[in-house]
Amino acid sequence: MVNKNEKLVFDVIVVGAGLAGSAAAVTAARGGLNVVMVERGVAPGSKNYFGGALYTHSLLDIYPDFFDRKPPLERPVTETGFWFLSKDGMVRMTVQGGKINNNPIDAYVAQRAKFDAWWAEQARKEGVFLIPKTVVVDFIRENGKVVGVMTDRAQGEIYAPVVIVCEGVNNLLTQKLGLIKHDFKGNATALAVKQLISLPAETINTRLGLRSSDEGLAISVVGDVSMGLPGLGFLYTGKDSLSLGVGVTLDALSAAQIKPYELLQRYLNHPMIAPLIAGGQLMEYGAHLIPEGGWSTMPQLYTDGVMVAGDAASMVNAMHWEGTNMAITAGKAAGETAVEAHKKGDFSANTLSAYRKRLENTFVLKDLHQYRNMSRFLHNHPEFMDVYPNFLNDALGMFFTGFGKPKKQLYSDILKSLTSRRPLLKAVGDMVAFGRTVMGI
Amino acid sequence: MFHALVSIKQVPDTTNIRIDPETNNLIRQGVPTILNPYDAHAVAAAVEWKRKLGGQVTVITMGPASAVTSLRECIEMGADRAILISDRKFAGADTWATSYVLSEVIKAIHAEQPIDLVFFGKQAIDGDTAQVGPGVAVRLDLPIITYAVKIHEVDLQNRKVVIERKTESRNEVIRASLPAALTCEKEIAEIPYASLPDLVYSLRYEPELWTTEGPISFDPTQLGLRGSPTTVFKTGTPEKHKGGEVIKTAELGVEGAVRTALDKILAVEGMASLLGVSK
Numbered sequence: 001m002v003n004k005n006e007k008l009v010f011d012v013i014v015v016g017a018g019l020a021g022s023a024a025a026v027t028a029a030r031g032g033l034n035v036v037m038v039e040r041g042v043a044p045g046s047k048n049y050f051g052g053a054l055y056t057h058s059l060l061d062i063y064p065d066f067f068d069r070k071p072p073l074e075r076p077v078t079e080t081g082f083w084f085l086s087k088d089g090m091v092r093m094t095v096q097g098g099k100i101n102n103n104p105i106d107a108y109v110a111q112r113a114k115f116d117a118w119w120a121e122q123a124r125k126e127g128v129f130l131i132p133k134t135v136v137v138d139f140i141r142e143n144g145k146v147v148g149v150m151t152d153r154a155q156g157e158i159y160a161p162v163v164i165v166c167e168g169v170n171n172l173l174t175q176k177l178g179l180i181k182h183d184f185k186g187n188a189t190a191l192a193v194k195q196l197i198s199l200p201a202e203t204i205n206t207r208l209g210l211r212s213s214d215e216g217l218a219i220s221v222v223g224d225v226s227m228g229l230p231g232l233g234f235l236y237t238g239k240d241s242l243s244l245g246v247g248v249t250l251d252a253l254s255a256a257q258i259k260p261y262e263l264l265q266r267y268l269n270h271p272m273i274a275p276l277i278a279g280g281q282l283m284e285y286g287a288h289l290i291p292e293g294g295w296s297t298m299p300q301l302y303t304d305g306v307m308v309a310g311d312a313a314s315m316v317n318a319m320h321w322e323g324t325n326m327a328i329t330a331g332k333a334a335g336e337t338a339v340e341a342h343k344k345g346d347f348s349a350n351t352l353s354a355y356r357k358r359l360e361n362t363f364v365l366k367d368l369h370q371y372r373n374m375s376r377f378l379h380n381h382p383e384f385m386d387v388y389p390n391f392l393n394d395a396l397g398m399f400f401t402g403f404g405k406p407k408k409q410l411y412s413d414i415l416k417s418l419t420s421r422r423p424l425l426k427a428v429g430d431m432v433a434f435g436r437t438v439m440g441i
Numbered sequence: 442m443f444h445a446l447v448s449i450k451q452v453p454d455t456t457n458i459r460i461d462p463e464t465n466n467l468i469r470q471g472v473p474t475i476l477n478p479y480d481a482h483a484v485a486a487a488v489e490w491k492r493k494l495g496g497q498v499t500v501i502t503m504g505p506a507s508a509v510t511s512l513r514e515c516i517e518m519g520a521d522r523a524i525l526i527s528d529r530k531f532a533g534a535d536t537w538a539t540s541y542v543l544s545e546v547i548k549a550i551h552a553e554q555p556i557d558l559v560f561f562g563k564q565a566i567d568g569d570t571a572q573v574g575p576g577v578a579v580r581l582d583l584p585i586i587t588y589a590v591k592i593h594e595v596d597l598q599n600r601k602v603v604i605e606r607k608t609e610s611r612n613e614v615i616r617a618s619l620p621a622a623l624t625c626e627k628e629i630a631e632i633p634y635a636s637l638p639d640l641v642y643s644l645r646y647e648p649e650l651w652t653t654e655g656p657i658s659f660d661p662t663q664l665g666l667r668g669s670p671t672t673v674f675k676t677g678t679p680e681k682h683k684g685g686e687v688i689k690t691a692e693l694g695v696e697g698a699v700r701t702a703l704d705k706i707l708a709v710e711g712m713a714s715l716l717g718v719s720k
């Protein structure tokens with residue numbers, strides 16, 4: 001039995017038992033290190049919230065037998081794409097079968113409260129020691145070097161020569177280290193609000209055209225859902241629930257004086273959306289920030305004795321809803337680097353710089369760099385949330401009702417519905433600029 | 442040396458429970474389990490007095506294997522020893538059979554190391570019967586103080602305890618001889634925020650497992666469903682409260698409204714004679 005007065009000393013401290021944290025912890029444990037993971041929630045996942053979908057490649061990367069472990073997943077994503085909302089209509093552009101019909105499927109809908117608890121439990125099975133219900137409030141430094149962390153409990157010190165900070169979007173510890181000088185900025189941080197609505201599986205299947213509960217949707221919703229503000233809505237199918245939410249940047253919300261829950265209510269009342277959730281029961285209502293700035297708001301990723309991974313390091317590609325996989329990949333890279341540092345017996349920034357080098361060879365830093373101007377671009381081009389979704393609705397609507405009309409007139413009307421909103425040259429310019437920003441050229 | 446024993450239960454978090462509108466049954470699926478809140482306060486009180494007097498707090502629970510998390514929570518609060526009484530043969534026990542098993546276990550622990558006070562929560566939030574504490578006390582022939590809100594004094598020398606209990610109309614301060622049993626309200630003590638070493642200790646703590654195989658033996662006819670005389674023949678949800686009748690002063694004037702209200706009250710059978718007025 002343990003001695004109550006023993007000093008708590010480990011090889012590695014991981015702060016936060018989210019997706020990044022448990023990936024970092026298990027990787028370090030596999031390298032033979034004695035790992036402690038500190039989580040402020042009652043259980044891992046109790047504080048975490050997302051849309052959303054997890055991506056198979058990252059899950060298999062940590063657990064090659066991932067699916068045999070019976071993870072708590074909701075549904076595979078067998079249909080995905082965009083729904084463009086106008087005020088009272090919608091254009092659906094989704095893909096199913098074909099290139100997304102892979103084995104295993106590339107993305108799975110999950111609920112974080114269940115999934116993160118399970119994800120942390122897998123790490124515990126490989127020897128990670130989890131301390132829940134405890135907040136890390138600061139670092140312990142000796143001679144200017146980080147040698148451990150301070151928690152909010154009496155006699156709350158934990159010592160280790162290396163700390164992996166996976167604290168999520170509220171990156172207070174990252175700020176304490178001076179790795180970033182300020183909170184994530186309001187123009188690069190989205191506030192997402194969502195409702196989880198329970199409905200019988202058969203009802204979901206019928207309403208959304210799914211053949212069985214082994215099929216599911218992941219939809220990005222564009223247009224009226226954000227009232228033209230820079231942001232996106234989403235819809236994901238759970239086993240017997242629907243997750244619907246909308247995220248808009250903080251600056252845009254405050255400039256437009258719109259309350260996030262009003263935005264969500266408006267989305268849920270939309271004539272194309274309301275029938276999908278009719279009769280459902282509200283199970284959860286929550287909000288969470290998304291650090292959408294990516295590259296432009298990324299802190300320094302390491303310093304003497306510390307590495308930062310996941311949302312805390314602004315590792316989100318908002319355009320593709322990629323955050324969880326970046327967090328997992330980065331957590332793993334940080335775990336590997338901690339193992340390497342222990343082999344060398346050197347925890348200096350110089351040694352830990354290998355963490356960043358690892359990430360440079362993955363999609364994480366490559367994509368964040370490529371999309372580096374994305375959030376600024378959307379901020380400056382609200383047309384993409386307003387003009388084009390509406391035009392798309394009008395254009396298709398006119399095209400498919402133009403019966404008995406001379407078609408020349410039809411096309412000129414369609415063109416007019418664009419040019420009355422945005423001059424043609426500007427529209428062409430928008431598309432070119434969009435292409436450039438996405439492709440990073 | 443003070444020896445307190447606390448009997449606890451792991452319960453579904455009823456604040457999260459929903460009722461199936463069709464069948465009227467609780468939907469237990471996916472509902473997290475917690476340490477029964479009243480029991481948590483009972484543990485806190487026991488630990489508080491252990492710290493004052495020196496001694497030991499032993500926690501026991503009869504329940505499924507998953508109840509170890511609740512026992513660990515008690516260790517985190519400062520309890521010293523935890524015992525899980527778990528066996529499929531105990532399953533389906535009502536309050537009668539439960540109090541039998543608990544009292545046998547308490548007897549055995551008492552024989553090892555005499556117990557001064559046996560703590561219970563005032564009731565479990567899933568069953569709300571409030572019967573197990575008094576049931577155990579009767580089986581062990583202990584004085585029982587229910588709805589305790591404050592322990593004024595524990596006098597180990599003179600073998601007495603002074604405890605304040607809540608009733609519907611007032612509080613009573615009661616003296617009892619030791620050993621005694623009490624069931625606790627939340628006011629009895631605040632839940633402490635454990636130090637990090639205490640938390641870490643609790644996370645690594647493995648409770649003892651007691652089964653029908655040992656270390657003590659039970660009368661098999663008293664266990665589980667077989668030992669439970671209670672039969673639940675029907676459950677349901679209480680009818681929803683209907684809104685009251687509104688008497689509008691705008692229509693009747695104040696006097697008219699009061700008159701109407703009074704007439705309605707006095708029209709209730711037996712009301713007039715109860716109030717000593719004539720219609």
Ligand SMILES: Cc1cc2nc3c(=O)[nH]c(=O)nc-3n(C[C@H](O)[C@H](O)[C@H](O)COP(=O)(O)OP(=O)(O)OC[C@H]3O[C@@H](n4cnc5c(N)ncnc54)[C@H](O)[C@@H]3O)c2cc1C
Binds near residue numbers: 020245315322327
């Ligand atoms: C509405 C919404 C929808 C999203 N949809 C998707 C999607 O579909 N697909 C996708 O890939 N990504 C999605 N994301 C992004 C994704 O959720 C995040 O990128 C991901 O959760 C980041 O993981 P993380 O481990 O870095 O941080 P988190 O998951 O936030 O974990 C941080 C953990 O650290 C703990 N913690 C924080 N501070 C402390 C402290 N001081 N002491 C102790 N513990 C602490 C927290 O309690 C938490 O458990 C979405 C996000 C939102 C908000």
